[in-house]
Amino acid sequence: MTEQELLSHIFAELKKVAPECDPVELAPDENIREALDIDSFSFLRVLVGLNERTGVDIPESDYGKLSTLAAMTRYLMARLP
């Protein structure tokens, strides 16, 4: 999976919980939850969706490491099966 492909997965999941927002406009180091006004339930849903799309298991203690687009991409790319 290329980084671009991963990004389109991330965007698709974010669009599901924040359909009126355009995640493409997010800056790489912007805090996703704050920028898109996503609560903890929705954020968990995004992570579960990404887990299903990429197969990467994300332990709860790592949730904090996926707060920006850059961090999220880095974290997942490094662990892609």
Place this chain on the structure above:
Amino acid sequence: MGEFRMPSLGADMETGKLVEWLVVPGQRVKRGDIVALVETQKGLFEIEVFEDGIMGEPLVAAGQTVPVGTLLARIEAGTAKAVFTEVRTEPTVEKTTEPSPVSKPQETIPAQPTISSERLSCSPSARRLALELGVDLATVQGTGPRGAIQRSDIEAAAQAKTITSPQATAAPAESAGDTPETRMRQAIAAAVSRSNREIPHYYLATEIDLSHPLQWLEEENRQRSMRERILPVVLLLKATAKALRDVPELNGFWLNDRLQVQPDIHVGFAIALRTGGLISPAIHHVDRLSLGELMQAMADLIERTRSGRLRGSEVTDATVSVTNLGDRGIKTVFGIIYPPQVALIGFGKISERPWAENGMLGVRRCVTATLAADHRATDGHQGALFLEALNRHLQQPEAL
């Protein structure tokens, strides 16, 4: 009339899997809009349309793999009205949906509530109820199958209306041009005004040390798959329900000048809508659900609330309310009780705070729990007993 077909994105592309529809039938699209996600052997692509018009019903369901050139949907040049008749017919593609190895099978996107002045999709019972309650169907958003208006929608609309009615003379009349958001804002305004006017609130707050329960939860979550993991707010909610069992006077209604304690604990959980406003749908029998079930129930409720698919009982059944503003970094919540309920429990952000115990100072993860209660129904003593019970239950997470 245009046709939206599975595009050929490369000479070697023979088929594509329609992963997700990003538009709904009846939606106006213009040239260049992204309308679907398609997966190929090369990866996931966003697919655009090349003409303006109105999206017809999907001819291929999400999850289906079809050859290049397959008609996916028609794009009508006409008005929304013409398309509406078409989208009302049942999509027949659902049955052939096959599970995708990459993403879980997408639900066929239900036609969103489409309001047409010609013909509303409305259940017969809801139609009669609307007549009885004086609700104008044209102002109601349907949440039923294929966007049909159901009894629950009418009940919700009527409730908003009832709350408004005491000040109907003062309040500006609902105008047909109002957006649903405006109308919801008006309903909220009416409810809180009435609450503030009629209910003598008293407030109690306490700091609760969550270190132990959160530790326990982290341990518990380690053993759970991502999908089954539980969020801390679930602990708060379950403990609230158990504490209400200990102090039932806070779980009830103030009606006809007396407190009517309710036997079942249905917690109204405030959910902010992305378009603004909030709804407090009820989670039924919270005290009887396991933490896992409660997590599922909340996730399900939040999703359905935001997609406008609440059931009538959920809109009307709450016996008490909980507001959790912790996500937004708020420390303390002073809530407004939702009549005829008699209590609202608020939770702020869970954060590390200095904590003195047995003469020692340490850092603990804490939350501020508040109680807003109706003084006509209970006194501060009962309120204090409740917060004490809440703390007690939270300190025994394994028993929750």
Place this chain on the structure above:
Amino acid sequence: MSATQTTTYREAVKQAIREAMHRDSRVFLMGEDVGHYGGCYAVSKGLLAEFGPERIRDTPLCESGFVGAGIGAALGGMRPIVEVMTVNFSLLALDQIVNTAASLLHMSGGQFNVPLVIRMATGAGKQLAAQHAHSFEGWYAHIPGLRVLAPATLEDARGMLWTALEDPDPVLIFENNTLYNMEGMLAEDAGPVDIDTARVRRPGRDLTLITYSASLFKCLDAAKILAEEGIEAEVIDLRTLRPLDDATYLASIARTHRVLIVDEGWRSGSLSAEISARIMEQAFYDLDLPVERLCSAEVPMPYAKHMEEAALPQVDKIVATVRRMMHHG
């Protein structure tokens, strides 16, 4: 409260027959293997010794002949209970039941009523395949002039027979073969019950399940599971399939606004179709969802167990259908 005892559906039917035989000397039981064999489903076991071969009357294998003879005996002043081994075999007597028993009163201008009771086993669930296990009670419920009963509970198995025998017109009683071994508590002084009305077997506010006979218990099990999810289903036992007690289920729908009909018969042209039509006619403005039906698959009953189970309405299918209706997904 009177004393209760543990008993079975089979025993309840037998006691009903015994009581009727003792109460009225005109009553007799006639059918294939009811005497020396003790009844195909052992319902009449022991009755031959108690009442003798005149009143526990074995017949040859001639459904049309002995059902017709039952009609004649009823005309001649007797109160026959005719047992047909299974509903599939009753088709051999269909002419007598429909063309004679059901029609005689009318075509004689009200002169000749036929006080006949016909009992038969019905239903699938015992791997009896395509010629012993169908549910034709809905067919019979189509016929004016017949009263069609489907006792599901022990009280009804015990109590419907006598009331049926007192009816001046032909009454068909359908006993689902899977119920004969059903055990439960029954009042020692259990007696006749009405054969006119449906019953609410479980109250609920969210959805009405309309059913009868063995499917009643599947619906009750389903309702229990649904209750754990917060869905309260009201379960209606029709009891009498003709004439239908519209009032009971319409009242329920007026409360719940949603309805699922569970019927072991086939869907096309069925009793469930009839009830659905009546709801449309009489309760359209009570409905919040289209009426739904759960019926047997439209195949002759297969033998293999998994296939037979798949063909019939089952608890999980009822639960799933109700869930889908409530969540309209």
Place this chain on the structure above:
Amino acid sequence: MNGLNKEQALRHLRQMLLIRRFEEKSAELYSAMKIRGFLHLYIGEEAVAVGVMAALTPEDAVVATYREHGQALARGMSAASIMAEMYGKVEGCCRGRGGSMHLFDATTRFYGGNAIVGGGLPLAVGLALADHMQGRQRVTSCFFGDGAVAEGDFHESMNLAALWKLPVLFICENNLYAMGTALRYTEANQDIAAKAAGYGMAAAAVDGMDVQAVEAAARAAVAHIQAGNGPYLLECRTYRFRPHSMFDTELYRTKEEVEQWKQRDPIELLAGRLREAGLFTEAERVALEREVAAEVEASVAFAEAGTWEAVEDLTRFVTTERRA
């Protein structure tokens, strides 16, 4: 036939003549569309019904077929109530609910009027079973045609009645045609009386055109039954002079055959016998004809004057009204 009893013979003659003239009138009224539905005429077979009825008492029961005007009249039902029934009037024996094929009368124990071929036989078995179980000395007579012999109900009923030794008098009116198909095309063994042997049942065949022979045979059969010997099959060999029903072009038989049988017209047979014995004058014949014609005309007048049942009563008599 010796020992001719004038009074009795004249009664038979009158009954047969009444059936004949009544049915001739019915055919006329059918053509005039006063009578509708199916109309099956008995003309030619009158001796069977009249002869058998003479052997029965009022307590006995009669089960007949859709060709039952003859049995109904011979049993004593009034021509007026039958005609009104065929008109569809409420004054008819079945309030106009039955019509020609479904004549019923409780007072004469006349159980139809059964229009499913063979369908009446099990009914007769049941009526006899009720008598047997209640210890009553009554006979149930059951008329059916040669066509019914091919039905399962015939065999099932013969077996049941014989098995349980029930007091049933089975009367087969063998007119040689099951509707329009000759017996030789439908029965492997065309000797119907012989079929009784398969059930261990007593049987006899008799000339169905001779009312006195039929009566004698029926009396013997009834005596056999009343002696507790079980059922009896009486085959009456007869012939229908008219088509099967009004809408029948009679492609299946020749005019010569019909003419041949008409030579043995049961009415003329008995009238001739009486004349030969010097018991019946032409004046008496004229008087008898006039009397019968008057009765038929009275029945028509009664039917014409009759009323239509109120449509509001449409769904009555589906279930018994005294319940509830």
